[in-house]
Amino acid sequence: METVDIGLPAMVVLYGVTLLPALLLRAIGLKIARDLAWAIARMTAQLAILGLYLEYLFALNHPWLNAAWIALMLIAADLTILARAGLRWRLFFASTLAAVSLGVLFSSGYLLGLVIRPQPLYDARYLIPLIGMILGNCLQSNVIGLERFYTALRKHQTEYVTYLLLGASRTEAVRPYFRQAMLASVNPAIASMATMGLVWLPGMMTGQILGGSDPWVAVKYQIAIMLSILVSMTLTNSLGLWLSLRIAFDRNDVLRPEIFKPQAVEAR
Amino acid sequence: MDPLIRFDRVAVSLSGRTILNHLSFELHQGEKAVIRGPSGAGKSTVLKTLLGLYPLASGSILFEGRRLGPETLQDIRRRTAYIGQEPVLGADRVREALLLPFTFKANRALRPTEDDVENALAHVGLPLSLLLQDCATVSGGEKQRLAIARATLLQKRLYLLDEVTSNLDPVSKLAVLGFFADPSFTVLSVAHDPDWIAWCGTVFDLNHGTLTRIA
Structure with missing residues (x-):
């Protein structure tokens, strides 16, 4: 059974929905929007690098x-x-x-x-x-x-x-x-x-x-x-x-x- | 007779500040000494330095002629009782607190009998009913006397006392003075209490890190 892939538009939707917690946190007076954005950006970059690296790592083995x-x-x-x-x-x-x-x-x-x-x-x-x-x-x-x-x-x-x-x-x-x-x-x-x-x-x-x-x-x-x-x-x-x-x-x-x-x- | 303790030009600095400045004194077996001086003068530091809790910047400490160091420290600590203003009992119940040291390997051979425990309490004027009490409900003065009782169970002969009468009522104070009058006990203490100072045969003044013998 093949895993259903997540397309680019769907990924954009996923990132967009994170605006909801960002706005909620801001509404209760927590100014952590920058930290949140930084954490999401870091996660994305780290996992993307990992994905690329693992691809090679698995292929070379x-x-x-x-x-x-x-x-x-x-x-x-x-x-x-x-x-x-x-x-x-x-x-x-x-x-x-x-x-x-x-x-x-x-x-x-x-x-x-x-x-x-x-x-x-x-x-x-x-x-x-x-x-x-x-x-x-x-x-x-x-x-x-x-x-x-x-x-x-x-x-x-x-x-x-x-x-x-x-x-x-x-x-x-x-x-x-x-x-x-x-x-x-x-x-x-x-x-x-x-x-x-x-x-x-x-x-x-x-x-x-x-x-x-x-x-x-x-x-x-x-x-x-x-x-x-x-x-x-x-x-x-x-x-x-x-x-x-x-x-x-x-x-x-x-x-x-x-x-x-x-x-x-x-x-x- | 060789001194039991000898401080020879001992200097101690903590966080870049000189606390003890080339301090020298001797203490003989059976002597009862007190160090007095203003708060923050470093009185407690003298006691703790003898127990190896602060490093020496210079000078030396001799205990029965042996230099204080990692090799001799265990023996010095084993033979010395340090009793502060608010001693740590280290257990939930008083009985457990009195027997706590005997759970350590070094003291297992000294494990006291029930009679020894009762005698130790009587020595410092504490009732037997205290044995079942929760340590959290014990007063400061009772804690100090329990610490003394525990030290007697450990057969200690050298007592380093830091304001040991500070929490005691006059009757308890008399009991403690009577206890330490035993000639086999050597006492080096720190105190502000005039009664205690008057009781001690040897009095040192500590000021600006320097010790002067008064009596």
Whole structure:
């Protein structure tokens, strides 16, 4: 079954309809029309470039080219996580990249190598979208995890120091904040899995059905990707937080103020 | 006799501002000392520097003749109790708060019996009924005495006290003074309370980052 294409006039209509939320937001006093327009323009440009690039990537289907694209995605995700978590990238670049790469490559590795097993294994049509989905979800969850953890530590420094002075090691003293951060980072995935198919239809499954797939195949793919995302999220978050502990404290176990981006300090 | 603590020309700067300026003093086993001075003079910084919470710009600190550093810090922290104006209890219930340190690996061998817990409370003049109370409903003065009780359970001998009598009524203050009179306890404190200052055998004045021994 062929997917119904969206023609140029229909696309123009779609962009035109976005005037409605823009006007509504303006009517309630929110002057974010420029931000909205910029976001739509960026989305369009980024997806258009991606579309063109993927076309070539899929046609060439070269393992090294695919690997280079994945490396680029991992680095971009690493920098985005640190920027949004308010941490200095120079300090945490390597640790976050290691955590994200290990977690994402582990779960996508068994998803592709043991579960889906495309031929060839590095087939860009499977490799790039699946890793992209796993990475995108890990990105959001790592931002929440790192941001929550270091915000809580900074806010509760007296409490953290009290634990140290009561005999806790650094790992023991940060445990309450570690748990809270981990919970906050995996909670959205747990909530979305619990309501999936009941409250909302997942994007990947919808896309596959629109693309002509058998609904059962789409369901199985959706379950596979959700379970892989959950594994990857937990791995990247726990590993990322754990590796960051070696950087964020001085030799006396005191939180280093210079790990935070200056604007993040001022905002608080 | 070698001093328990020795500050030798210790300088501490925070955010580019000099807080302690080549500060030197000694404290011997069993001594009860107080540092007084205007607010913002850096009194609490002296206590926290001894616990390794602020880096030294210059100078050195010796604890039982050993230089303060990452290798010795764990031992110093293990043997020292720091009690501030509003101590963190770190648990929902008072009993859990008293037993919290024994969940840490370093203290597991010291886990107290029920009798030890009750004795520790009695030592600081607190009723046993407090054990079941929610920490959120405990007053500032009770928190300070609970922190002292917790320190006794941890068998601490060196007490760094930051305005420890600030929230206490006269009766509770007497109980606390009586507790710290134990000759095996060494006290380095920061206070504005005239009663506490008069009780301490050693008095230092801290002004503009410089320490002077008064008594």
